[in-house]
Amino acid sequence: MAGSRARSYRRVSTQLRWKRFFATTAPGELGVYTYRAHWLAMIGFGVFGVTHMIEVLPIFTQQQSSLHGWYSLFLMALGVLTGCTLYYGLRHSVRPWVFFAFTTVVGAAILALPAAWTGGSLPQNPWISGFIILAVAAAAVLWSPAVAVLYMASIEVVYAVVASQVITTAPRAESWVAAGLSRVVFSLMLVMILTVGKRGVKRMDLNYAEALSETLAMRRSRSETEDQERIDRLIHDNVMAALLDASRSQGVLHRRTRQLAARALDVLAEESSRSTAAHTVMVHDLMDELMDALAPWRTRVRFTNLRAPVRPVGEPRVFVPAYVAHGLTQAVSEAVANSARHSGSEITIVSMEGDVCPPSPINPEGFYLRFTIRDDGRGFNYHDVPNRRLGVRVSIMENLDSIGGRVVLDTAPGRGTTVSLIWPGDVRV
Structure with a gap:
């Protein structure tokens, strides 16, 4: 029963989404706990990377005469990526491209090692070998545990061939076999920990989705x-x-x-x-209903661009189902109430607009409505909102989702909040 409720509510995504290479994964594309787990993983990855970078620097200094100067570019790239990971993690911003770039740079550095070797004996194993563990961890966060293990096996095989057949190390250096086995053990343990953690937060997101579903059902x-x-x-x-x-x-x-x-x-x-859900209301009646619902905040609300007519004069009036009008009114009221309670701004701007669009399964009449609620207040980070505050998630986002609409939330600490409510949700405006 709980699983069916979650499916009827919304499937919670736990995979990082890709729009373009440098894109930020939007908070709404991941579950609440999954998103937090990813930026926490970025912080841990960054801290681990910084400490390992400090450990590698003396080894890098000792091996400068045995490796060409251009090979140091890989160390610089790994340093930049480690800094980016820590920076974005501390800003609670999930950036998948950092993990992907890290795995790519480490793989390229292993493949380029024979070309970078000058022929002299290395005093110890190449400095790049320690980054294999970090690259495997990045693959485990970015993809599945199977992909992470496959990546680890491929890198270790290539590195074993290079270490045993191409380059030479000093007799006192640690055996590449012992070092490789140690890396494999640590990598497997790290993949296992990350996999258990990802499954745990996925379960937490499903439970949270069920709780939201029950809350919405109660309302x-x-x-x-x-x-x-x-x-x-x-x-x-x-x-x-x-x-x-x-x-x-x-x-x-x-x-x-x-x-x-x-x-x-x-x-x-x-x-x-x-x-029986057969009742409909005209769009200008929806605007009147919205004005009545916002009466408690009449001193702070400023209306702009309230264009009720969607079709030209002379064409049939536009109607929306009553449940859609009720859901939109509730969502707009909740957005204005949140602005009044939390933004710190004295004014909230509300606009309503609509226009014709291609017909869709949700709205075969071929028009869309968009409400915009904006303030210049303090803003917030969506995934820092305590779970007990369900106004944004239930009264706005899930309310729109239940009537076939969608919400676009644009906010950040210090730059205000803009909430766009669009119906139907499958229209692109």
């Missing part, structure tokens, strides 16, 4: 209960008024009774269509 249930109470009140008021009027009339039924009865029937028909 929907509460909303349905309120709708049902409203229906009961409407029925009670109209039916009781008709009955009271009929009870007080003498002789033939009064015209007022017929009017009240007709009104009661209209109310029942409208609420019946609403309960």
Whole structure:
């Protein structure tokens, strides 16, 4: 049952996404705990890389006469990549390209070792050998454990051939066999630890998704209960008024009774269509509903670019399903409430716009709506928000997801927040 709830809610991705080589993996593309685990891994990788770089520098100095000068470019590249990994990790920014570049540079350095060797005897094993462990760890973070083990085996085989058949080391140097076995053991242990950690955070993300799903279901249930109470009140008021009027009339039924009865029937028909998701509202009515929902924040909200008409004058009016209008109104209200509570800004700008677009399975009528909620406040880091605060994740993101929309969140500490709510979600604007 729990698994079905998570699937109905949203499958949590645990794989790093690639858009372009230097792209940042967006927080929304990974689960909450998976994203945190990745930038924590980047910090650990960076710290380990810095300490290993300090250890390697004396070895590099001793081997300068045995290796060509251009080979030092590999050490410089590894130093830069280590610094980038630590920098991005401390900024909680997941950058997959750093891990990929690290594995590539280490592999290239192993392959280039025979060309860099000057022919002299090395006082000890080449300085690049220690970076193999780090490269295997990067492969385990970036890909699967099987790929990491395959990468390790390939690198170790190539390095064994180079160390035993091409270059020579001083007799007192550590045996390349013993050093290789030590690296393999450490690499396998590191891959195992990273694999267990990745599976653990994946399980945590699935549990978190189930919790969000249940929270959203509770909110929907509460909303349905309120709708049902409203229906009961409407029925009670109209039916009781008709009955009271009929009870007080003498002789033939009064015209007022017929009017009240007709009104009661209209109310029942409208609420019946609403309960079966067949009810629709016009876009300009959605704007009126939004204005009413934002009434508590009328002193801080500034409206701009409120263009309700989506189609030219003379063409049929644009309608949206009632549940979509309700979900959009809830999400906009929550975004404005979050801005009022947390941004520190005195003004929140709200805009609504729409236009025609190719028809989609979600919206066969062929139009889209976009709401933008913006402030110039303190901003925040999405994955630093405590898990107990579900406003952004449930009331906004998952609310839009449940009605077929999507959310684009643009925020960072110190540069404000912009929330874009787009319906339908499969449109590209």
